[in-house]
Amino acid sequence: MNEKKQKGRISAVIISVIFLAFIFAGCLLYVFLPKKDYSETEKRYLASAPSLSWSSVKSGEFSEDFEKFLADQTPFRSFFVSVNSYFEYLKGNNGSSGVYLCKNGWLIEKPFDESNRFDKNLKEIKDFTEKTNLPVTLIAVPEKGALYEKYLPKNSLKFEDEKYINTLADEFEKSEKVDFINLGDSFLKSENETYFYKTDHHWTSDGAFEAYRLFCLSKGLKEPKECDYNVETYPGFYGTSYSTSCYTLTKPDEVKIYTCKENGGKAKVTVTEGKKVTESDDMFFRNRLDEGDKYTVFLDGNHTRVDVKSGVNGKKLLIIKDSFAHCLAPFLAEQYGEIVMIDQRYYNGSVSKLIEEEKIDEIAFIYGVNTLAESRDISLY
């Protein structure tokens, strides 16, 4: 009996010590570990310590911000976040963060919500094309999951991209003004595994090149060949699918850059962000390759307005787009001497005014199908 009691005591000590060691170690590490500003894994800025004031305490804001601060500055945060992701996965809740962990190292975003703005955005574009005299091109990029359905987990939501692309095709098939570049056959029915990054929701340069090839064929231009390009490869890209899901055991992608053998990808690029204007003489911002989000190598990522002057001819193209265009625009710069590219998430000026001012010759809409279905920013007045 005494021995049993002794044993119980030892076990009580062990249980207590482990618990205390855990919470005290956590407490001390919180205090002494240096605070981080940015998380590489999650690609976002981390919360910093909230400032103490009576008004922030009174409103309860302080205690809320403090909890966020603790969450973001937790020692071994990346470890805990990925433990949580894989735990969810093991529980059968794959996709709890909005991204499925799929076969062959694919991380695939869930399809967009069905309740959507597709009809409204389509009408906006149709109305616009009826008013303008300029030729319009429309490119709609399907979601990654629509291409690689075979890799999706058994319990996953259905991708409807084909339906939307067919609607667009029906809508613009007979249109004289609108040239709809239908990626459906080439993307949705192909077995090609390189059109999208495994860890990012964007298409790769291979995907964009295929779209460019279809674009040229549709316009009656010379079909581009891969051998016309130098291809540089940069490894170690962990994209946004990786960051949001924190399935950290996934292998990284590589980023490919196609530079035209003729001019080496050189063009004068002007990035406008509010009043700040930055200039560069290369469409590929290779310094971005050292950062977490390597997709920004293409035209420096998301900006209000980007101008690309290749000077190949006198034609001027306006691109209204989301981030899928960044990777495609360098190819288009081979056909248009000047490109003006705007992102309506940030650009709120009048499009028709811009067309007039810049003496635009052609217009291209380049959007992911999900943006067309969800965006509240597309407004073409």
Next chain:
Amino acid sequence: MVFSSLMFMYVFLPVVLAFYYIIPKKFRNLFLLAADLFFYGWGEPVLVSLMAASIVINYIAGILISKNQSRKKAVLAVSIIIDLGMLAFFKYAGFIADNLRIILPFAAIPSFTIPLPIGISFYTFQIMSYTIDVYRGDTEVQRNLIDFGTYVSLFPQLIAGPIVKYRDVAPMLKGRRENIEMFSKGVKLFLLGLAKKVLLANPLGLMWDSLRTADSPGSFGAFMGILAFSMQIYFDFSGYSDMARGLGNMFGFEFFINFDYPYISQSITEFWRRWHISLGTWFREYVYIPLGGNRKGKVRTVINLLIVWMLTGLWHGASWNFLLWGLYFGIILVLEKTFLLKILDKLPKAIRRVYSLILIVLGWVLFYFSDDAGGFPALGEFVKTLFSFSPASSFAIHTIVSYLPLMAAGAVCSTPLIRRIYEKRIKGRKLCSAAEIVSEAAVLVLCTASLVSAEYNPFLYFKF
């Protein structure tokens, strides 16, 4: 502050434990009181003064009652009026005004919202148990304001129970003995509660939210949704109670059990003996029995029961659905008392359990849709979906399948199955310590991981 937060686990608790065990015993209650006020003030920096006022008023009332036998009734009445008055003002004034406005002479009452102080329903009931017990002579008066303040504001059970009666804690306020066995028992209980809250209740809540707001969940989706909510509220609340009891143990306090596997009940009468036990006993002791209980004939018993259950319902919130929810159970209890129990007794166990579960889950439907959650229109909409026999959308099916393992785990944990296996097969065996240590480490890592990652971490019973 909530227990299942990083602030509590990695800042408040280690600091408080360290100081508590370093300082001499005679200062420990004072230190706990300071810690309690900080704990409460962290989430409620202004209204901490309200609780402080309550403490002082009832402390004085207690002394006056014990000193002045002839006027003790008046003093008790005043203190109860103040306590319930504060509760009524902060919790029910808006609700009463909203309903009065419908009646023409009061139509001009402006609309207002008063912030509900966290835990006011819990600590008001605790305080009242003290003054009433002093009045009845069931407990000694407390002359030490610090000890009394420590009792009322004791952080483990301050904001979501269990509702601890003063006379149960009084001996521990003076002479409690902290020891390592009790501490480790506390650690285990705390982690058990933490796991219930973070690993079961939170994700079940996400499931319920996603099914409830789905476009067309269908009957099946709605059913699985309310089942998820039923489990969420159980694990949320009982997890909190376990954490409270565990923390109490760490500081040398022992609180009574508050939940005893309520979902295995074989009748609603039994359910209410197993669910939120401290609230049930409070109402029985301080309302039902003083009203005459079942000693004044059948009619009065029924009336008393219905009064108690309407009050129990209203205690949960200032909204009509809570009153109805209470009444719903009141009526079922009356029916069971008069004839249903006799019939149930003759039926097989399984049927009795199914009968109870169906009534409990339907009760949660009524319970969920308070005014804040859309009120009766939302309730009607949900009930319509529940009985529409329409098919579930693919989204709803996807959600249900994703959460199926969690639902299964929740179902198992709602029964004493694991506890029995532990007690019969593991406890006292060689591997017991190893198994306990592994589970301890797993709970610590997984809960921290979840708290670090997730934004969804509400405490349902905070509202009450």
